Amino acid sequence: MSQILDIAALREKFGEFRVVYGDEAGKRWRASYLETVDRVRKADETQWMTEGFQRVLWEDGGISGIGPGSSVSVAGGYADKELAAFLLELRDIGLPDDTQQAALVLQGAYDEILSRVRPRYAEKRPRARIARLLAALYPHDMTCIMDHRRTWQVLGLVGAAKAPTEWIGQNVMIRARLREALEGLGGDDVDHAMFSWFLWETHFAKPDTGAAETVGGGREPVDIPEFSILPASSQRRSLFSVQNNVGLLVSVVRECEQGISKADLIAAIQEEAPHLSDTSAEKVISQAMGGGFGLVRFSDGAYYPTDRGLEFLTTPDPESVLRAPLVGRVFGVAHLLLHLERSGPMLQTEAVRYVQSLVPTWTTTQPGSFVVLWTKLTGLVHARPLNGGTELSLTEEGADFAAALPEQFEERWRITSGAEGYADPSELDAQPQARDGATKALAPYGVAEIVADGCFLPAAEIDGLLILLRQKKNLVLQGPPGTGKTWLARRLGYALVGTKDPSRVTAVQFQPSLSYEDFVRGWRPHAGKDGAGGLKLTDGVFLECVAAAIAEPEETFVLVIEEINRGNPAQILGELLTLLETDKRIPGEALRLAYPRHAEERVYVPPNLHIIGTMNIADRSLALVDLALRRRFAFQTLTPQLNGAWRAWCQKAGAPDALVAAIARRMGDLNTAISDDSRLRSQFCVGHSFVTPPKDGVADWPGWFRTVVETEIGPLLDEYWYDDEATAISHRAKLAQPL
Numbered sequence: 001m002s003q004i005l006d007i008a009a010l011r012e013k014f015g016e017f018r019v020v021y022g023d024e025a026g027k028r029w030r031a032s033y034l035e036t037v038d039r040v041r042k043a044d045e046t047q048w049m050t051e052g053f054q055r056v057l058w059e060d061g062g063i064s065g066i067g068p069g070s071s072v073s074v075a076g077g078y079a080d081k082e083l084a085a086f087l088l089e090l091r092d093i094g095l096p097d098d099t100q101q102a103a104l105v106l107q108g109a110y111d112e113i114l115s116r117v118r119p120r121y122a123e124k125r126p127r128a129r130i131a132r133l134l135a136a137l138y139p140h141d142m143t144c145i146m147d148h149r150r151t152w153q154v155l156g157l158v159g160a161a162k163a164p165t166e167w168i169g170q171n172v173m174i175r176a177r178l179r180e181a182l183e184g185l186g187g188d189d190v191d192h193a194m195f196s197w198f199l200w201e202t203h204f205a206k207p208d209t210g211a212a213e214t215v216g217g218g219r220e221p222v223d224i225p226e227f228s229i230l231p232a233s234s235q236r237r238s239l240f241s242v243q244n245n246v247g248l249l250v251s252v253v254r255e256c257e258q259g260i261s262k263a264d265l266i267a268a269i270q271e272e273a274p275h276l277s278d279t280s281a282e283k284v285i286s287q288a289m290g291g292g293f294g295l296v297r298f299s300d301g302a303y304y305p306t307d308r309g310l311e312f313l314t315t316p317d318p319e320s321v322l323r324a325p326l327v328g329r330v331f332g333v334a335h336l337l338l339h340l341e342r343s344g345p346m347l348q349t350e351a352v353r354y355v356q357s358l359v360p361t362w363t364t365t366q367p368g369s370f371v372v373l374w375t376k377l378t379g380l381v382h383a384r385p386l387n388g389g390t391e392l393s394l395t396e397e398g399a400d401f402a403a404a405l406p407e408q409f410e411e412r413w414r415i416t417s418g419a420e421g422y423a424d425p426s427e428l429d430a431q432p433q434a435r436d437g438a439t440k441a442l443a444p445y446g447v448a449e450i451v452a453d454g455c456f457l458p459a460a461e462i463d464g465l466l467i468l469l470r471q472k473k474n475l476v477l478q479g480p481p482g483t484g485k486t487w488l489a490r491r492l493g494y495a496l497v498g499t500k501d502p503s504r505v506t507a508v509q510f511q512p513s514l515s516y517e518d519f520v521r522g523w524r525p526h527a528g529k530d531g532a533g534g535l536k537l538t539d540g541v542f543l544e545c546v547a548a549a550i551a552e553p554e555e556t557f558v559l560v561i562e563e564i565n566r567g568n569p570a571q572i573l574g575e576l577l578t579l580l581e582t583d584k585r586i587p588g589e590a591l592r593l594a595y596p597r598h599a600e601e602r603v604y605v606p607p608n609l610h611i612i613g614t615m616n617i618a619d620r621s622l623a624l625v626d627l628a629l630r631r632r633f634a635f636q637t638l639t640p641q642l643n644g645a646w647r648a649w650c651q652k653a654g655a656p657d658a659l660v661a662a663i664a665r666r667m668g669d670l671n672t673a674i675s676d677d678s679r680l681r682s683q684f685c686v687g688h689s690f691v692t693p694p695k696d697g698v699a700d701w702p703g704w705f706r707t708v709v710e711t712e713i714g715p716l717l718d719e720y721w722y723d724d725e726a727t728a729i730s731h732r733a734k735l736a737q738p739l
Contacts, residue, residue, distance in 0.1 A: 004159040005199075010181040017198040018187075026194075033144070033190045036062035040091065040136040048088050054078040057087070063135050064128075064144045064197070072126040074117045083116050091137045095172070102141055103163030103172040110134060110168040124396050131168065139189040141172045143196035149225070149311075149320055153204050154196055156314040166316075204307065208294070208328065210234055215404045224404035225397075227324035232413040235331040236291055237359060238367030239374055240283055243547045246377060248273055250318055252288050253295050253309040259302035274524070275539035293325045319378045320397075326378055327401050331415065332358050332371045334405055337380060337394065341402040345393040348372060348383065352554045359415050364501070369552040385587075390553070445494045454649060454695070455488060456641035456688065465636060466495055469610055472634040473582050476564060478615040479638035481716065482687025485614040486562050488638070492612055493558035504548075507560040508541055510567030516574045521595050537595055542576065549609040557609045564613035569629045579605040580632045617683040640687045642667055654697035659739055663691050663705060666735050673731065674720070684720055686713055702739045709735045 005013065020026070040057065047053050055078045077083050090109050095102040113130050128146040135142040145151050148167040155162070155170045160177035163169045178192050187195075207214040208228035216226030242248065248269065255268045262285070269281040276284070285303070288295040295309035305313070312321045327334050332355045339354055340346065355368035362368065372392070375381040380398035383390050394402060406412070447462045455462060469475045469492065477485040493505040508519075516522065520542050523535040539547070542559070549557040570577055575591050578584060590602035613633065642664045650660045671685040690712055691705065698704040714732045721728040 005157055006159070007181045010158060010178070011185060013199065013202070014182050014185055014187070014195060016202075017195050021194060021198060030190060030194060032062035033194065036060050036136050037139045037190065041139075045088060049081060049084050051078045054080075054084050057133060057136070058129060060136075061132075063132050063193075064146050072122050072124045072129060074121040074126050074129065076121040077117050080116075080121075083113075086112070086116070087133070087137070095138055095141055099161075099172055099176045100163055103165050103169035106134065106138065106141065106172055107163075107165035107169035124399075134168070134171075135193065139193065141175050142193065143171050143174055144193045145171070145174075145196055145200060147225070148317070149315075149324075150200050150204070152315040153311050154200050156311060157199055157203055208325075209290075211328070213406055215406065225324060225400050227328045227401070227404070229328040229334070229406070229413070232331060232415055235413075236329055237331055238362075238370045239287060239292060239326075239330050241370055241373050241377070241551055242273065242276065242280060242284065243551075244273070245284075245287075246319055246322070248284055249288055249293070249295060249322075250312065252284060253305050253312050256296045256303045256305050256309070257313075259304055261302055265303055271536070274536045275544060292329070293322055294329070322374075322378045323380060323397060323401065326374055326380070330371065330374070331413075332368065333375060333380075334401070334413065335410060336371060336375060337398050337402040338405055338409060340381065340392065340394045341399060345391050347386070348390040348392050349554050351392050364499075365554045366552055369554055373551060443500070444498060445491075445500050446498070447495060450488075450491045450495055451645075453491060454692070455484070455491070456643055456645040456649070457488075457638075462492075462495075465492060468634050468636070469496060469612065471582070473585065473607065473609075474580055474611045474613075474633040476613040476615050476633045476635045477638055478617050478635055480618050480640070480683055480685040480687055481616055482689040483638040483640060484687065484689050485616070485638055486560075487689070489560045489562070489612045489614050493560055493610070496558055496610060497556050504555060505558045505560065506541065506545055507562065509562040510564050510569070510572065512566060512568075514567045514572055516572055516594065519572045520574060520576060521593060523595070537597060542573070543603070545609055546603065546605060549606045553606065553608055555608060559609065559611050561611065561613045563616065564629075565615045576603070576605065577628060577632065579603075580611065582607075638687075639682075640667070640671060640685050642688050642691075646688055646692065649695075650693060653693045653695055655693060655701055659701050659705070662739055666737075667691060670731055670735065680720055686716065705739065706736060 021030070039060075043053060055075075058074055058078065095105050110130055113133070114125060114127075117130075118125055127148075131142075131146045132144075135144055143151070143154070145154060151167045151170050151174070155174055158174060158177045158181070160170070160173040163173050174196055175192060178195065182192065182195075205226065208230065210230055211228035212231040214226070214228045216224045251272045252265065252269060255265055260268070265285060266278060266281040269284055270276055270278075273281075285296075286292055288309075290297065293308070294306055295312050296303045297306050298304075308321060308325070312318050315321055327337065335358055336351060336355055340351070351372050352365050352368040355371045356362045356365050359367065372381070375398065376383050376392075379395055380401065381392050382395050383392055385391075447459050447466070450462055451459055465475065475492075477489055479485055490505065490507060494500045497504045517524075517540075519540045521537065521539050524538045525535060545557060545559045549555075573580070574594055576593075579589060579591060585605050585607040587602075587604050590604035592601065593603055611633075617637075647660050647664065650663075651657065667686065667688075671682075674680050674684050674686070675682045690708055693701075693704065709732065713735060717728045717731050718725075721731075
């Protein structure tokens with residue numbers, strides 16, 4: 001692993017540079033470099049202001065042609081007299097002697113030139129052209145490194161101080177460090193500038209282990225980024241994502257600087273992101289390892305940063321460091337960039353489906369959603385709202401990587417149905433595993449499957465509930481005890497998702513002591529990695545569901561809240577109760593939470609998160625439902641279904657016809673009596689679940705029904721008629737008559 005080079009090491013490397021670059025190619029480059037610098041330095045005002053000289057100034061590749069944007073033409077600006085005069089003024093004034101001030105002036109010059117040529121003369125940023133031009137204007141303070149990433153890499157390698165600027169200003173700091181280190185060894189400004197490239201070439205221009213192809217490296221001038229591409233069989237299958245993922249990776253690498261054990265690293269991750277489980281924390285470590293971004297390595301029982309990890313900590317734009325490994329190591333990223341380059345902007349849903357189509361074993365859109373999310377996080381793709389959806393297009397950085405991909409990329413990098421590869425843990429989590437470890441596709445789940453599982457409602461009524469849930473987003477199933485509210489709520493969730501995927505259907509239960517701090521976010525005790533203890537701001541299950549739904553906008557997520565009226569929904573949900581409304585489920589309606597993680601944090605409930613509540617309307621201990629909750633939810637009342645579908649279920653389970661008829665008659669009579677009682681009414685009826693046998697039947701049918709009456713229905717009737725014991729005893733006796 002590379003370390004910061006001290007003065008002795010830099011002096012030794014300079015000796016190597018003189019030998020290696022003393023070949024014919026090196027001599028030709030040095031000569032052309034000197035010729036360019038000399039031409040720019042000696043030009044008088046009359047010559048400088050001509051269109052021909054400006055063309056040479058902008059197009060001369062004597063210094064370097066390497067770097068993104070070097071092929072962007074600004075030909076329209078060659079006749080711009082104001083621009084030419086400004087460049088001449090920059091040359092004549094020069095840079096201040098103080099390195100920090102010089103860095104600020106240099107960065108300002110770059111920014112001003114860019115503003116004058118783009119978008120007036122170029123749609124894309126001619127980054128490398130401007131950097132090359134500045135290298136000719138300021139040979140004493142510029143390197144010949146023409147791009148953002150390489151500059152930050154060399155800055156960290158030589159141990160130069162940072163300037164409070166972007167990457168162009170850091171050139172001054174690199175050159176100042178090299179002058180300090182190489183004093184007395186000879187060499188001029190051009191030698192030192194070329195030496196900076198030699199340092200990058202010898203320390204960073206190395207292909208990843210197992211790379212099938214490396215592009216953008218070497219001494220030949222190119223205008224594409226440098227990165228390695230692993231074979232398709234070795235690339236990672238998708239890459240899961242968590243909230244604030246890039247910031248979390250920065251924290252991981254920083255924790256590894258002095259070496260750290262796995263247990264301590266997991267504790268550190270959970271200290272930074274308390275809502276993550278041990279499994280999720282391990283996935284974050286997997287992201288950082290060689291199978292992911294290659295930011296950390298494991299050696300002698302501890303994790304340490306790699307060269308890329310050290311660069312990740314050095315640069316002010318850590319997302320940029322992740323682009324190359326993302327494109328070269330994660331299957332589907334490069335394909336998406338190439339697809340966007342050819343087809344132009346497209347809807348995010350279409351992009352996700354395209355990525356999903358690349359891997360035969362991907363039966364859900366989750367892996368594709370993660371691929372799209374990471375391209376957005378790293379600035380390869382730009383997203384903008386469009387007609388209620390999201391449109392994706394390439395950024396300049398994304399276009400640079402797309403242009404760098406090898407010929408026939410899609411044909412050479414593809415996955416066949418029998419191909420193996422590095423599977424991201426999140427992909428495996430998203431799909432159930434068979435006993436032999438093979439991935440098992442999730443079977444479709446819909447109305448027919450709900451009926452087959454034992455729902456006695458008509459199929460049309462179930463379908464109506466799903467339509468209502470899609471439209472309103474929030475639904476409460478209310479009814480007497482035993483009407484299958486919780487049972488149906490979960491299955492409606494699976495049907496809405498389209499498959500029995502437990503990762504996308506979450507169930508919780510409200511109870512009187514539940515608070516906003518439990519359900520949404522609050523301060524909770526936390527041991528800490530050093531055992532010191534304290535309080536940590538921790539997300540509850542609701543924000544976990546929100547984050548999951550936002551991360552995968554093409555997928556449907558469902559939160560089932562059992563006994564929603566046992567808690568105080570307005571208190572538990574707080575400000576988020578407002579955001580449950582259908583027309584407020586957009587980023588523009590986001591609100592600040594009671595416990596924000598930072599001042600700018602805003603949260604909204606995405607439209608792909610649906611909520612199904614259940615409510616027992618026979619519980620005397622519960623108050624009326626908050627009107628604010630009623631306004632935001634649709635309500636559907638479930639009633640006892642002792643109908644033909646119930647009878648058919650019982651008979652298929654093996655129940656005698658006479659017993660089924662007797663149970664239906666006795667339960668019907670009981671519910672009629674309950675409905676007619678002014679103290680109770682229909683909300684206290686007894687549901688069919690009490691008398692629905694298991695699918696495989698029972699050994700003693702009369703004994704089964706007698707036990708149900710004695711241990712389940714009887715105690716319920718005692719509660720109903722707690723002030724009329726005789727009525728309760730009478731109805732129990734009628735139910736318990738011999739069959």
